[in-house]
Amino acid sequence: MPRKSFRQALNEGLRLEMRRDPRIFVMGEDVAGGKGASGEQDAWGGAFGVTKGLLAEFGPERVRDTPITESAFVGAAAGAAMAGMRPVVEIMFVDFMGVCFDQIFNQAAKFRYMFGGKAVTPMVLRATFGAGTGSASQHSQALYPLFTHIPGLKVVVPSTPYDAKGLLIEAIRDDDPVIFLEHKAMYDDVGDVPDGAYVVPFGEAAVLRDGGDVTIVAFGRMVGRAMEAAARLARDGIEATVVDPRTTSPLDIDTIIETLEETGRLVIVDEAYPRCGMAADIAGIIAEEAFGLLKAPIRKVTPPHAPVPYAPELEAAYIPSVERIEAAVRGVVGWSR
């Protein structure tokens, strides 16, 4: 199996789909880069190089640099999608969706329902997310719970290059608006990625490790940390199941419940804010639907209720660490009434 980076996997997914369907086009700020300038064209390929090289193959009509006007081009994606196109929009940082939130959650997300099931709005909004790069409060958030909250949106948070490509192709082929979030500290992560097109379906969690003592649910970059914590715990005889739901909407709650039938203990690791985040959401669903399976309280491992800080020491203290995950697991395994 060929080894590819997260970035390459995404680029390949876009390229294969654009070859397949001429209605698919990408747009965003500097998705090529250099538009209107006299030097290199395709100078950037997006702020993180994900769309690099697409301009040469597909040309400027289908690889569209935009002015810095997120409301206009995100809304234009929604309008183009309703008019038969299949846009894939890049927003440099998920934080910037603050300036175009209306077009996402009042417009694109609601067309189908408001219009009585007549509208189809096939669009993908790709954005980077996540802390760990010293980018501070307005370029580091993990805002997938905000979008998960909105009926009409699907939300994808891949944790491996393989999943990134398969989920992106699924997102592009999906007929609903999809928010596709890529952790900016993971673009150089390498994994096995087949050359051809394949899909990873939405709403199907990956069970990455089987163990009888505890279920750890984690998203995005936290999946790797959960796996590392699980490996450390195994040395002390504590066996963890690790579940990556891969999409927060739809959410594969059934797989989580199935693992709880064996483990009876749940730790949820989420880089998003603790209030109304995925950890809180899953804890609430499990308390309601699987209370009888629990042998111990559910534990959430999240950042504090605070914006993402700048200083490396503060940022390290902010992001859930392997040590904190390990401690949470030891806490629930050792819990007694």
Added chain:
Amino acid sequence: MQLAREDLLTAYRTMALIRVFEERVQREMSSGDIPGSTHLYAGQEASAVGISMHLGDMDRVASTHRGHGHSIAKGCDVDGMMAEIFARSTGICHGKGGSMHIADLDKGMLGANGIVGGAAPIACGAALAARMTGSGAVAVAYSGDGGFNQGTMAESLNLARVWDLPVIFAIEDNGFAEATASSWAVAGDIVARGAAYGIPAERVDGTDVFAVHEAAGRAVARGRAGDGPTLLHIMVPRYLGHFSGDSDTYRTPDEKRAMRTDRDCLKVFRDKVLPAGLLEMDQLDAIDAEVAALVDGSVVAARAAPRPDPATVATDVYVSYP
């Protein structure tokens, strides 16, 4: 006045239909059988009609909260609209959308819109699709004077010019953003704002369907020829309050009376075509009777129609959701 007899009849019929529809909705609101509120288009009819006479089903419009007139002019079914406003399952959106979300994609009506300023980016997208597929279609972004102050409008004007999108910004200035006068709330000049983006822009008398038709014709031709966007600043009266429950005390009785006598697009039309002998009084009277009966029938049908099944409360959220 280059309209054929057929077009003259269509123009009058559509304006009269919108007028009767809106005044009927206003009356029915007081019956308590219509939920929520409505924002009515009475007085502004010549704008939507003058524009839509140039449009086919492949052309798309994105509308506002005051969208009934745009919808009727774009060919939406009047029975379906009335049933929607009455929140019936036979409504054009099966009772899910209501007055502010009337849409019929097959007719190129991309939706009324509850968010002021929300439509312009969507119309730009429809225009982008037309450009990319080479369909020759155009898109219309309707807005009021209030919506024109939103940031989405500035962004959309910029994008439309940068990408030469075949989009017409139809800014219907009815003098008031809710209860706030546009003379106070709009800085500078709407035509000048369009021109500042390099977009051809002109002011149009929105009580004269002929003037709107001519200006819109230039705009649509520009779009279809690949020459990009146009802005029309269309001056219209708003006969009724901002919304159906508006006591409308911020406008004086004289002011409201005067706009009905001096700025009535139906009267302007009659005064132009009858003395010129283009149409006969009988024909227009017959149209008045016909549309009154049509709207009457739509209300009777809506009242008799079934209400939505509560079991449909969470259907059609997604195309698919595992």
